[in-house]
Amino acid sequence: MARIAVIGAGTGAMAAAARLAVAGHRVVVYERTETYGGAVRRFTRDGFSFDTGPGLLPLPAVYRDLFVKTGKEPLEACVDLVQVDPSARHLFADGTEAPLPNASRAGVVSALDAALGAGAGGRWGDFLVRARETWDRARRPLLEEPLWPDWPVLGEREPYPAVPHKRLLRTRRAGTLAEIGAWELRDPRLAALLESDALAHGLDPRTTPASAAVLPYLEHAFGTWYVRGGMRELARALYERCLARRVEFVFGAEVTGIVEKDGRAAGVELSGGDGEGTVMAADHVVAGVAPAVLDRLVPGAAAVRAAGEVAPQGAMPSRLTVLLALRGGRPEGTAHRTVVHTTDREGELDRLFGPAPGIPSVPTVTVLRPDDPALVPDSGHEAVTLTVTVPSGQAVSASGVDRILDAAERAVPGLGERVLWREARTPADVAEETGAVGGAVPAPALAAAGGRLLHPSNSTRIPGLFTVGGWSHPGGGLPHAGMSGALVAGLIVEGPDFRGSQ
Incomplete structure (x- = not known):
């Protein structure tokens, strides 16, 4: 039985902790804040309750697998998991509306034909066939296996199938999402639909x-x-699963250093909490922290990453979340999620990713309106969450929040008159909860682009030190965090010959 110290109680770290405990190891999680979950937090006030991190779960199979392999109770016995249908209602710049059914390619094709005109659904359906081929090519090496030393192959190889486009006697192939939208989908509304997932990340x-x-x-x-x-x-169910597997949690304990002995990780140094000023010995250390935090924990942290290995991603954008307590109940038939697309696509992208980043004057807004009595004081009120992508480190003014509410009015008519109070969760709040510089939010790992969107390996040059969570392979998002936990547990339990989850 090995002693394992886990730094941070985010979802990826807890996923690793639960799997390692089931394998017979003694696991202790050290969390600098007073609660678990990382970015998966909750804000409550006056009987209203809101998610301040992810509001929906894609690819639930990752957590189904985790709960099956760490105990007798499956995921559905621990949480009430329900499909969202329609998956999303899209409001496009020209006023067109398209509610898309959940997990139904044929249904989506029909819905897009009805909303956007004959042929639109067929083009989207053909794109999904190519996207499936991309998934089949990239899924295992990108998500289910450790990042091997030959990772540059992932950066060089574009898994999206080539579709030749002829123009002026030249043959071109789409190399970016924007080019797919322009050359293959050939409709600005379909292009906006395609790009909205990337923009959200x-x-x-x-x-x-x-x-x-x-x-x-x-x-x-x-x-x-x-x-x-x-x-x-x-997050609560995952925390309780860890406790059931006898994982120990120490809250309010900030790790200030990773101890090395005889050339390998040998424990953590604590400041605060029950173990102030002490060193806790361990046979393995799992760091579920952002790169800047790891840099502080390991002197010369850049040397931790093997020569030629993926470097941490540069500055990623953050998110601004506006929590709205509304008078008046949720109307029957309201979509759980509505994406209000910007009326100025180029302006939004230039503002977000240009030389002087800021909040776009007309942002794309995701509106979440759950049909969930647990979130409101009574049926005469509604809890609504608005989310927009903003630059990391962005200060948010009241006028900036006003612009977001103005955009959301397209999805919630009369919104301004219903607001009892609002609470803005800014990049500074994300930074406080996660330790990421500027409140940056990591994106999922993606192939091609020279490896620019890959994440550092879960193993490091220091034997016994591993990284887990959104800032390491395979990247950000709840499913990817769960996958990283499985990879780290496999590397520790089975050793460097571990070939990936099955």
């Missing part, structure tokens, strides 16, 4: 590789899910 579709086609494919193939009571309930 803080990616510029003009430079994001075509391999990002897997992002909308995941939603269409595996569905979109919600946990009743809010996504914080998933």
